[in-house]
Amino acid sequence: MDFDTQLLYGYDKIMLALMIFVIMLGMGASLRVEDFKAVIRKPRGVFIGFLSQFGLMPFIAFTLATVLNFHPAFAISLILIGCLPGGTTSNMFAYFSRGNVALSISMTTASTLMALIMMPLLLKLYTVKFTNQLTASMQATGSKAEFVIPTGNIISSLALVLVPVALGMIIRRKSRDWAKATEDTAGFVGIIVILYLIATAFIRHGKLFMQTPVEIYVGALGLGLMGFFFGYYFSRLFGMYPLFQRAISLETGIQNGPIAFAIILLSFQEPVQSQMLWLAILYSTFIVITSSIITLLYRKYGKFDWDVYRNTIIHNRLFGKDYITNYPKGFLPGRLVNDPSQDTEPAQKRK
Template identity: 40%
Template sequence: MVGAFEQTLLALMIFVIMLGMGASMTPRDFWLALRRPYGIGVGLFSQYAFMPMIGFLFVTFLTVPETIAIGIVIMACMPGGTTSNIFAYFSKGNLALSVLMTVTSTVAGVLLIPIILLLYATALDLRIPRENIIVTLVLLLVPVGIGMALRRLNANAGAVTEFFGSALALFFILFLIVTWVPRNWQFLMDTTPATYVASIGLCVVGITVGYLFARALRLHPRNARTVALETGIQNGPLAIAIIAFTFSGTEAQEIMAVPALYSLFIVIVSTIVTLIFRRANAAAEQKMPDSLL
């Protein structure tokens, strides 16, 4: 499904995306986040507690092969993607909180993702080489650090890098649609309904649970929308990269099915959700205090 050229291009894309993610942040942003950590804490809990559990439930109740089950679990354990920042902006969410949550969940993922994968892979009796995933995650922190350093040295260069990183995340999805879908049309036709349910359901259920959780904790509606999008919009390119660098051959291609399908449908689902959020921007919300809490 993903050839050698695409894997090389994917590696370059991931590097630039992570570089842009790092360029969106400065050490001061982390300091401000630590001073008012409630919103970020809610988002991180929603990201790494609910999403893996949702993936676990899909694997438990849907009849899927082991390779598809591994793809579901890996996809569910990913941090937020930069695509969520764009939809947070258009849905009138809290963009600053969205960016902080994306970067924080990525950095925290170096520690949390292997632990969560160990727990759920053991519970589901799946074979996932966690050591390779840890190495990949650590290596991905390098461009994040470079991006932060670039932003600190030159604010303009950092802003340009951030823009290209975010734009490339969307381009990756378009790239999949234009190049991957036609060549894998038969695969899409042969894919079981259960795989489609899991691929689309991770986003739909994740956004719904994230929003309800944030509202139950009485977060400002802007921040609740942000938490919802950050929870449901996972880093699909990162999942595909981890699989490409961890597995090989036919096994890798089959495991990539869920992250690839998820990346295809995420824009459609998120666009619909964004339209719903914009329509729900009632006058009563405008009277509420605007804060990160």
């Protein structure tokens, strides 16, 4: 496919940059230093999540790009998305899907920090094939240039993105009210900007939707869905309880879209930039829809174990830490018999 149109104009880019700033600020405002400590205290869940996020997801992205025979620019974009850390959206979805919010938050914080190391490594590993293709095609047109993944740039853009996160955390320390307002604003800005990008794409480049090959849609849609699916069963392999499976599944599938935008804008140039952005926009749109549907499903099927978990939490809250709730024989299915809530923090309420 020919992708000669420039997707974003100057002021769009400025807007996008602003949005990334606000969203990252909001993300920071929702985090506490406590959350980082929690990761160190209870590393098991976060570790399994880490394997799922940085082990499974990039591999899924690579496989999809290879199997669907993506154009190298799209392939690199998909792999880039696959290597991203989790975002705060996943925490909200974890809450509504009756997943463990504490784990979701821990995973978000851990993966955001780890991304500084993991992303460049993983990108190098998975994109070799595609960068070679790009170089080959560029040299075919007579250019002497070679396409390389701008590793240094990526690390510095990532670090740059983390600045507003840190700012957000400072806001939270200073004033709870401002933190809350920042968080709320970020939520809305995120949705509005995605809608804006889609709408402008529609208006300015209506043909783009038609031109985009089906496999790109399949890839953008499939990456999130496969992340959910494999994240859920992968964590089950490690004996995780449904409550944590749901959190890991959503965290794996939902990536931090704004960081993708930031890296693409700051580290890549045309001719690949627009193509990469286009895939990132498609992914961000689809992921909102698919995670809503997945959340509804989890909510429905997770009702029973969630009820058991809440009840135990409240028994321990009111009757003392040592209180043990004994359900009648046969009431709990085998997997839940060892109380899933033991050794977890109350997840729902954060003060």
